[in-house]
Amino acid sequence: MSENVNIKINGAAMSVPADYTILEAAREAGIDIPTLCYLKDVSKTGSCRMCIVEVKGARALQAACVYPVSEGLEVMTNTPKVREQRKLTLELLLSNHDRKCLSCIRSKSCELQDLADELGVEGISFEGEMTEHDIDNVSPSIVRDNKKCILCRRCVNMCKDVQTVAVIDTMERGFKTRVSTAFEKPLSDTACVNCGQCIVSCPTGALYEKDNTKEVWDAIADPEKYVIVQTAPAVRAGLGEEFGYPMGTPVTGKMAAALRRLGFDKTFDTDTGADLTIMEEANELIERVQNGGKLPMITSCSPGWVKFCEHYFTDFLDNLSSCKSPHQMFGAVMKSYYAEKNGIDPKNMFVVSVMPCVAKKFESGRPEMEADKLRDVDAVISTRELARMIKQAGIMFDKLPDEEFDVPFERASGAGVIFGATGGVMEAALRTAADTLGGKSVEDIDYTEVRGIEGIKEATVNMGGMDVKVAVANGLGNARKLLESIRDGKADYHFVEIMACPGGCVNGGGQPIVPSRDKMDVDVRVQRAKALYSEDVNSKIRKSHENPDMEILYSEYFEKPGSHKAHELLHTTYIKRNKY
Amino acid sequence: MAIPFKGTKEQEAKLMEVIAAHKDEKGATIPVLHEAQEIYGYLPIEVQTMIAEGLDVPLAEIYGIVTFYTQFSLNPKGQYPIGVCLGTACYVKGSGDILEKIKEILGIDVGECTDDGKFSLDATRCIGACGLAPVMTIGEHVYGRLTVDEVEDILKKY
Numbered sequence: 033m034s035e036n037v038n039i040k041i042n043g044a045a046m047s048v049p050a051d052y053t054i055l056e057a058a059r060e061a062g063i064d065i066p067t068l069c070y071l072k073d074v075s076k077t078g079s080c081r082m083c084i085v086e087v088k089g090a091r092a093l094q095a096a097c098v099y100p101v102s103e104g105l106e107v108m109t110n111t112p113k114v115r116e117q118r119k120l121t122l123e124l125l126l127s128n129h130d131r132k133c134l135s136c137i138r139s140k141s142c143e144l145q146d147l148a149d150e151l152g153v154e155g156i157s158f159e160g161e162m163t164e165h166d167i168d169n170v171s172p173s174i175v176r177d178n179k180k181c182i183l184c185r186r187c188v189n190m191c192k193d194v195q196t197v198a199v200i201d202t203m204e205r206g207f208k209t210r211v212s213t214a215f216e217k218p219l220s221d222t223a224c225v226n227c228g229q230c231i232v233s234c235p236t237g238a239l240y241e242k243d244n245t246k247e248v249w250d251a252i253a254d255p256e257k258y259v260i261v262q263t264a265p266a267v268r269a270g271l272g273e274e275f276g277y278p279m280g281t282p283v284t285g286k287m288a289a290a291l292r293r294l295g296f297d298k299t300f301d302t303d304t305g306a307d308l309t310i311m312e313e314a315n316e317l318i319e320r321v322q323n324g325g326k327l328p329m330i331t332s333c334s335p336g337w338v339k340f341c342e343h344y345f346t347d348f349l350d351n352l353s354s355c356k357s358p359h360q361m362f363g364a365v366m367k368s369y370y371a372e373k374n375g376i377d378p379k380n381m382f383v384v385s386v387m388p389c390v391a392k393k394f395e396s397g398r399p400e401m402e403a404d405k406l407r408d409v410d411a412v413i414s415t416r417e418l419a420r421m422i423k424q425a426g427i428m429f430d431k432l433p434d435e436e437f438d439v440p441f442e443r444a445s446g447a448g449v450i451f452g453a454t455g456g457v458m459e460a461a462l463r464t465a466a467d468t469l470g471g472k473s474v475e476d477i478d479y480t481e482v483r484g485i486e487g488i489k490e491a492t493v494n495m496g497g498m499d500v501k502v503a504v505a506n507g508l509g510n511a512r513k514l515l516e517s518i519r520d521g522k523a524d525y526h527f528v529e530i531m532a533c534p535g536g537c538v539n540g541g542g543q544p545i546v547p548s549r550d551k552m553d554v555d556v557r558v559q560r561a562k563a564l565y566s567e568d569v570n571s572k573i574r575k576s577h578e579n580p581d582m583e584i585l586y587s588e589y590f591e592k593p594g595s596h597k598a599h600e601l602l603h604t605t606y607i608k609r610n611k612y
Numbered sequence: 613m614a615i616p617f618k619g620t621k622e623q624e625a626k627l628m629e630v631i632a633a634h635k636d637e638k639g640a641t642i643p644v645l646h647e648a649q650e651i652y653g654y655l656p657i658e659v660q661t662m663i664a665e666g667l668d669v670p671l672a673e674i675y676g677i678v679t680f681y682t683q684f685s686l687n688p689k690g691q692y693p694i695g696v697c698l699g700t701a702c703y704v705k706g707s708g709d710i711l712e713k714i715k716e717i718l719g720i721d722v723g724e725c726t727d728d729g730k731f732s733l734d735a736t737r738c739i740g741a742c743g744l745a746p747v748m749t750i751g752e753h754v755y756g757r758l759t760v761d762e763v764e765d766i767l768k769k770y
Contacts, residue, residue: 198670203679214675215657222672612661612671 039105054096054107055083059552063109066118066147068125068235069184070097071548074194075233077185081121082147085109093117119151127158129236130179136237141545143235144182163207170218172242172397173226173390173541178210181238186548187211187230194534195508197340199224211238214612223343223611227336227508227532228390228541241390241542245421247411251382252295259382261296262362263287265303266388266452266537267415269563273544274419275429280559282567285434290422291386292435301437302385303444305362306451306460308585309333310576312602313355314464315593317527321498326350328503328518328525331457332604333357335395336532336541340508342609345515351528354603356408358451359385359392360401363408364601369589378406385412388452388540391532400604414542445579446571453561454506454536455482455489458529462493462502463575469496477574483565485535485557488514490525501525507534538564615688615725617658626651627659631666641669641677645684654685687725690732692770695749699738706760707746711735713763714748730770 036047041054041061048057058065069080078098087094088106093114096107108114126148133139147153165178185202188211192198199222203212213222231239251257272283291299317329332338332353341348356364363385367378385392389412395401396409413421422429436442447463450456459479466474481491482502487510490503503525505514511530517523533540535557546556573579590598630647634640644667648659655678664671678684696702696711711722714733718726725732741747744756755766 192670192673199672201670201672201676203676205680212672214660214671612664 037101037103037105039101039103039107041107042109048101050101052101054085054087054094054099054101054105056552057101058085058096058107058109064549065096065109066150067097067548068143068147068182069186071186071189071233072551075184075186075189077189080125080182080184082118084114084117084121086111086114115151119153122147122151122153123156124158125182126153126156127160128162129182130162130177131156136180137240137243138180138234138237138545141547142237143547143549146547161207163210165210168218169242171220171224171226171394173393174219174224174228174231175240175242176211176219177238177240178212179238180236181211182236183209183211184235185211186233186235187239190229190233193509195225195227195229195532196512197223197225197227197508200230223609225336225339225343225508225532226391226394226541229533231390231541232539232543232545235548241414241416242393243417244393244411244413245417245424248384248413248421251384251411254382256380257382258297258376258380259295259384260298260300260366261291261294261384261386262300262302262305262359263291263386263418264359264388264452264537265306265449265456265564266540266543266560267386267418268567269452269538269560270388270415270543271419273546274416275422277430279546279554279556280562282563283429284567285436286429286432287418288437289432289435290427290429291418293427293432294421294425296384298438300362300366300441301444301448302359302362302387303448303451304441304579304581305358305360305365306333306448306457307445307576307579307582308361308365308602309355309358309451309457310447310460310464311582311586311593312361312598313353314461314468314577316353316355317461317465318468319594321500321526328528329353330528330530331461333451333457334531334533334537335389335391337508337511337530338606339391339394339609340511340532342606343611344512346608347519348515349606349608352606354599354605356401356602356604357392357395358448359387359412360395360408360604361602363396364403365585367406367408368403368601369585373588382410383408385409386415386418387412388415388537388543389533390414390541392542398604403601415540416542416544419544440584441581443573443579443581445576446568446574447576448579449567449571450564452537452564453483454485454531454557455479455504455529456536456564457531458482458502458504458527460576461527461529462495462500464577465500466493466495467575467577469498469500471496482529483561485555485561487534490523500527502527502529504529506531506536508532535561615727615729617656619652619658623651624662627662628666631663635667640667641674642681645674645678649684652688654688656686656688685723687723687732688729690725691730692750693732693734695734695736695739697737697739697741697745697747697749698735699742699745701738701742702746705745707748707758709760710746710748710758710763713760714767717764717767731767 035050037050066082068082078095083096084093085096086108168176268284272281330351363383371378393412447460463477505511538560539557
């Protein structure tokens with residue numbers, strides 16, 4: 033479809049690819065058409081009617097997001113009729129919206145609010161009956177408030193078409209229409225995997241993360257508590273956006289400085305946990321390969337993916353690596369090795385994980401995630417919640433100096449950093465496995481074939497004379513495809529990496545919200561991943577096993593990867609869950 | 613809403629046949645739901661789950677369809693299904709008040725069934741007995757020219 037057609041928008045002639053919609057053509061011509069239900073690559077329902085335009089020869093106004101261009105098409109995007117209709121439609125949407133903007137979590141990042149401002153809505157002329165809905169806040173990860181829902185269906189399409197989880201849909205009809213679960217169960221009683229992609233798809237405050245900042249503030253204020261914070265790799269790639277930095281700006285130094293000023297006793301990097309994960313996971317892989325264990329081994333860092341496997345692919349549970357995810361490992365190390373070494377009572381320790389993810393909130397509460405009755409991690413907050421805390425504390429982020437993480441654990445490897453992007457865990461594992469299997473330090477460590485945002489990536493890597501076949505899937509729809517091809521015997525691999533979110537953790541459900549109109553121009557997954565790969569290239573240490581803290585941890589505490597102690601603290605188990 | 617599911621093995625076997633017959637058709641969900649309602653009389657979670665599993669369609673999507681179309685029912689019909697006509701003639705003659713009175717007496721809403729499974733309540737469109745307005749039906753029996761005060765005694769007969 034590379035043929036072009038000639039069209040006119042607002043009188044200006046242009047030539048655009050024949051498979052474009054009016055919306056895409058206009059955007060390329062520098063004309064912004066307001067949208068609400070449209071979300072690039074995810075949702076194209078044409079239901080909100082915000083993007084209506086005049087098309088010459090058409091009887092009524094047309095929705096630009098679904099109207100295909102054709103030879104000779106003439107479009108007007110900015111006529112009095114168009115402007116009036118859009119404003120009227122918006123007022124109708126607002127008339128059944130819980131307009132509590134002052135106390136709304138999405139105030140200032142709300143697309144509905146933005147449009148009301150842009151289109152000059154001065155008042156609501158249609159005061160009338162409002163639909164009543166209860167808030168569903170039972171899930172440890174996601175809160176649903178249908179009073180803020182505008183029925184755009186972006187969350188539904190994300191959940192159903194992209195993630196193939198499909199636990200939410202539109203119910204009833206007419207005035208009673210609502211987005212809900214089957215039989216109105218709370219999300220936590222469904223096979224929701226907590227990925228939170230619904231949250232980052234929502235234009236309003238109808239979906240948001242369960243806020244855990246209060247527990248964190250309370251712990252910081254408690255003089256008895258020794259409060260440790262750790263931050264996942266993807267957080268540094270997204271946090272800057274909350275403070276006006278361009279997407280893809282790594283803010284590692286300022287983030288460490290901000291955390292210190294929030295009052296945490298220690299500020300550590302989950303990347304160290306990632307390096308530890310690689311030590312254990314590479315060892316597990318080599319053991320499985322050499323001892324005829326279950327293959328392919330599949331990564332277990334992404335709690336959204338793990339729960340997806342537990343609900344929908346229970347025949348793959350033995351394929352899941354037994355490794356806990358990096359922040360859980362790191363939490364366990366804090367409450368054992370670190371506590372012992374520093375004479376801290378682990379009962380008084382409070383470990384906070386800052387994650388790009390809301391599924392981590394669920395994960396940290398799993399009964400499996402403890403040792404000796406001590407929770408590995410006590411609270412998980414998302415990148416967005418950290419940004420809120422920084423703002424609440426009056427810290428001027430852009431004025432902060434760049435600081436380092438605390439000692440020890442300040443020198444995580446570049447391999448640990450790229451964990452936050454799709455293919456990153458695979459690449460980190462390959463860097464370590466190649467050295468281990470080959471018996472020497474491999475120089476060429478950029479495994480570019482597993483990088484990038486393609487849904488499913490495959491590679492064969494020769495290591496110490498053995499061809500290791502690997503695959504990487506990002507987004508659960510792609511994971512489903514990959515697993516089905518493995519199940520059908522159409523593909524076989526030694527090692528598979530799966531991340532629940534499209535693009536990996538950088539695009540996680542806990543990351544800063546990007547307006548849908550910006551998503552038409554930039555690819556969030558690509559931009560944020562760049563921040564991680566640039567940090568990796570600039571790292572002095574780029575392989576997990578060369579992180580000197582690994583040497584210390586194993587010689588002083590864990591003995592060797594896969595040891596009894598490592599199994600007690602760093603590994604976990606999985607359970608079968610129902611699909612319904 | 614607390615009526616336990618009493619599906620039989622025979623009903624399940626029938627449903628499985630229906631699912632197998634439609635499985636590879638495009639748009640199989642609605643015909644299967646229709647036939648399932650024929651078999652069970654209504655579409656409780658147990659039935660919808662079997663259909664979701666059988667057709668490999670998400671349960672949320674099935675529930676969305678069932679709640680969209682008024683001919684699908686989430687609740688069983690009672691031993692004595694009550695229909696109150698809300699057609700124009702009956703409505704102007706006060707059938708709305710009759711409906712409210714029944715709801716009050718039975719403690720159920722339209723589309724629901726009493727806990728003992730005895731009565732279910734529906735608001736119907738015009739049943740073509742306008743001369744008798746306002747009208748309600750209980751099973752096959754038609755009660756016409758009703759007043760609110762008569763309702764309680766009529767229900768007591770069942």
